[in-house]
Amino acid sequence: MPTQTDHIVKSFDQELEALRRLVVQMGGFAESQLEAAITCVTRRDGELAGRVMRRDADLDEYERQIDAAVVRILALRQPMATDLREVLATLRIASDLERIGDYAANIAKRSLALAQVAAVRPTTGLPRMGRLVQQIIKDVLDAYGERDLEKALAAWREDETVDDLYTSLFRETLTYMMEDPRNITPCTHLLFIAKNVERIGDHATNIAETIHFLITGRTITDARPKGDTSSFVVVSPGDETQAKEE
């Protein structure tokens, strides 16, 4: 049983190791929240949605624990150089994971609004995006655990595919809205759900950048892949067929 003076007898390396494990655990939990949230959308499972929303509090608690551990280490160990970088990196990663959880909870919440309205078609693109983003989170967590720079960079680049998927989903969904006004409400929620998945991808990318900094001591200098061009998308009534074929 741990005692109050436990952190004093533990070695610094052990403390860092415990912190790392906490981050990896939190990451696995965030990833499972995303997976469950996408299932809420595809299966319209209201009960699961409630569970995902409630479990978001656990991610907040993980972040609080990590923050507290970091403050304790900074105060008691006063780490320098690489160790300092490592400790500060965990703060950043925990914050990105916490945001990933928020977006997953919001996806679950919106799936409840979707469940109230008639089924809409364009849901195959969404699970595909979801699976890809889940894989990126997995890879990024592996890269963190194994200090694997190449894996982190590969995951970082993969985010461009997510952005492309999002942009075509955006375009396609607008055309469904134009075809039938009854599609407007569900499709709007779908658009925000897809945007949430895209944002989760961005946070996974942030984590990859933090890992890059952690390993190399430098920030990524390549321009970050920016594939989400949906902000520029204009679809007009009559474009439907063309847009769907693109």
Add this chain to the structure above:
Amino acid sequence: MPTQTDHIVKSFDQELEALRRLVVQMGGFAESQLEAAITCVTRRDGELAGRVMRRDADLDEYERQIDAAVVRILALRQPMATDLREVLATLRIASDLERIGDYAANIAKRSLALAQVAAVRPTTGLPRMGRLVQQIIKDVLDAYGERDLEKALAAWREDETVDDLYTSLFRETLTYMMEDPRNITPCTHLLFIAKNVERIGDHATNIAETIHFLITGRTITDARPKGDTSSFVVVSPGDETQAKEE
């Protein structure tokens, strides 16, 4: 002219003071970016939009400077207790301000897509939301500069009004989309713009929470006001008149 050993001769208090000033400056800049972004939307000013998008790099640079200053202070000064809390709080605040800037740049970007399509009506709600969020950022920065807990909490509570404005804008915009399919593309961009403003409000709220922690050493225990109920909104064709009157 500062020399390389400048940080050694400067007192710790002076370093903290310089860090605080940098945060306040960054905050003022983020606030001006939001203001300009909203102007892009209301005036469809493409040139200004380009400027807002380019200036976002300045906010990233502010964050890098703050991060570097924090790492330097942690490594050289090894602050304890309140000072440590202060230093870590600036990291968090800078990260929220950087996100605020990202959302402002995205608003400017989307205003370009809006400019390509016919004018849409529901733009009065948006500047109102924008002004309110700008005021919250201002208040939160004042609260930070003056260590004013009451002001921080007042700003924190004000975010609920932003969420209410957003939810009614969301509902109203859906009805415009149902009235005329030509409204669908511009209204979708407007919805995302409004969502960005709402998210900026959330980040301002985060800053208020960081100030609370900074001053009291405790996290806010009240449930955070969650007024954005738009995730549950369902509007059906035929609801138009009713929704607009709500």
